[in-house]
Amino acid sequence: MADNAELESFRREWREEVARRSKPRSRAAPPSAPAAAPAPPRLPPTAYEAIHRKELEEEGPPPGSFDPDDLARQVDDLSVKPGEREEEDEFTRQAQAEPNSALEHFERAVEKEAAGNLGDSLQHYRKAYRLDDAVDKTYRNKHFAHVWNKKPTAQPLPSDTAAVPVTVPAAASAETEVLPTSELIASFAHLPILPAEPLIEKTPPPPCPIANVPSEVLIVILRHVATRDPSTFARMALVCKQFAYHFAHEQHIWKQICQRPEFGFQGMHYDFACDVIGQPIYTLRGERYTPFPEGVALEIPKPLSSWSQVFQSYPRIRYTGIYISTVNYMRAGAASAFQNVSWNSPIHIVTYYRYLRFYPDGSVISLLTTTEPVDVVPHISKENMILARTTKRGAHQLQASTDPGKSFSGAADYVPPVAMNTLKYCLRGRWRLASPVATEDDEEQGLECAPGQEPAPFDPRDLVIETEGAASQYVYLMNLSLRSPNASKSHTNPSKNTKLVWRDFWSYNKITDDWAKFNLRNDRAFVFRRVRGWGLD
Known part of the structure; x- marks a missing residue:
């Protein structure tokens, strides 16, 4: 007992020493910003150590440092190709025939590689090259012929014919003035909405009632669309030039x-709003902090110049989809008992996934599994998680209490067994973004830094997630940070703040008061994928 008393005394003195040495962050809080809720007393023993990962260093600058034509350039890069939207937000498994030819195996390998399943991709690559060692050229000629078969540019004339006069039209000789994208969109202000092309040549075009609607009414319609789904509002900018101007x-x-x-910053949480199991916290002191409150005079924060840039650049968690981290690593297989050589020992490529689904009430669902996204993502919800975690007897009772053919959540969608077996490993949790307002808990607890270390600089992109552990005595702490995809490594129109990169991952034992750090050597960043129907209630 004496040893325990001395240990507790040492811990108390050490925490007091940390509180005295730590300096609070100097953050300018708005006059109307209330004090935040008290944070949990436990903290990891060290500051963020994964900040020097290459994954963080390759990312772009913090939010706010971008050129003024960024929004207009994004509108210019949008496209409305048939079927593109369905592939982006629909997780449905489509029946695919087994590939037979070398080209089909190569195409299937490319699809698997793009999805992050390197094991299956490698198998299809091997089969493709066994059937045809030049299958890569066949694939290139089929899908990239327009790139590789371009006509060569005209070569300069020989010296002996350089003096021959060439007649150049006056229109071609004049340089065409190229307007910046922002000025080009500004020129659409007074353009009419043109009707569609006639279905049959030399016949009247189909009617276009919206062409006669006043601009004031159009703006009201666009506002209703934007508040229901901003992505649909962005797609309306592709309808005509006048919509692009209003956008x-x-x-x-x-x-x-x-x-x-619904989609803005009033729905963000800068303090924990619930406990780990999702129960609301009613001890909040005053109203919740929000960076852009309603009913007060607001100015656009510098160096931003518009509210559209604020919406796209400021750190924001999305509720309309799921964050997926695809992890691949190699593991040596067992050598054959009938062979003494080790050069032909198998090597396995293991693929697993991490899923994070955030909710507006401050709760989150975390899942680690080997099940592919197409099999489990559409069914990740609180209702299905409760049903999957219920005992077998309780599950029968819940099924009997619901209507036939419906799930526990009341939806008519059927949850397949593979998804139900996976959802029982979901972990409940809570999340919050880094608060720009210094709280008393920050000063008392040393801003999550160890003795002798400087406090980590405030970054509004930081995200803290606490979830349940593998056992009841454990709590997991994830320290992540919002980033934007690199335009050179992704599609032509990357959305901002759709990537979560790792900082630290800890496990806390509530019984022994010990911290253990998880190894993040193989883990990769989370990437946001929209799911149809989520967050649009």
């Missing part, structure tokens, strides 16, 4: 989106 210049619509809780 880029109606800043009061973007301000309303920023201030509303």
Whole structure:
């Protein structure tokens, strides 16, 4: 007992020493910002050590440092190719015939590689090259013929014919003035909405009732669309030039989106709003902090110049989809008992996934599994998680209490067994973004730094997640950070703040008061994928 008393005394003195040495962050809090809720007393023993990972260093600058034509350039890069939207937000498994030819195996390998399943991709690559060692050229000629078979540019004339006069039309000799994208969209202000092309040549075009609607009514329609789904509002900019102008210049619509809780910053949490199992915390002191409150005079923060840039650049968690981390690593297989050589020992490529689904109430669902996204993502929800974690007897009772053919959540969708077996490993948790307001808990607890270390600099992109552990005595702590995809490594129109990179991952034992750090050597960043119907209630 004496040893325990001395240990507790040492811990108390050490925490007091940390509190005295730590300096609070100097953050300018708005006059109306209330004090935050008390944070949990436990903290990891060290500051973020994964900050020097290459994954973080390769990312772009912090939010706010971008050129003023960024929004207009994104509108210019959008496309409305048939079927593209369905592939982006629909997780459905489509029946695919087994590939037979070398080209089919190569195409299937490319699909598997793009999805992060390197093991299956490698098998299809091997089969493809066994059937045809030049299958890569066949694939290139089929899918990239327009790139590789370009006509060569005209070569300069020989010296003996250089003096021959060449007649150049006056229109071709004049240099064409190229307007910046922002000025080009500004020129669409007074253009009419043109009707569609006639279905049959030399016949009247189909009617276009919206062409006669006044601009004031159009703006009201666009505002309703934007508040229901900002991505649909962005797609409306592709309909006609007048819609593109309103999309880029109606800043009061973007301000309303920023201030509303559905997709804006009023729905973000900068302090924990619930406990780990999702129960609300009712001890909040005053109103919740929000960077852009309603009913007060607001200025666009510098160096941003518009509310559309604020909505796209400020750190924001998305509720309309799921964050997926695909992890691949190699593991040596067992050598054959009938062979003494080791050069032909098998090597396995293991693929597993991490899923994070965030909710507006401050809760989160975390899942680690080997099940592919197409099999489990559409069914990740609180209701299905409760049903999967219920005992077998309780599950029968819950099924009997619901209507036939419906799930526990009341939806008519059927949850397949592979998804139900996976959802029982879901972990409940809570999340919060880094608070720009210094709280008393930050000063008392040393800003999550060890003795002798400087506090980590405040970054509004930091994200803290606490979840249940593998056993009841454990709590997991994830320290992540929001980033934007690199445009050179992704599609032509990367959305901002759709990537979560790792900082630290800890396990806390509530019984022994010990911290253990997980190895993140193989783990990769989370990438956001939209799911149809999520977050649009």
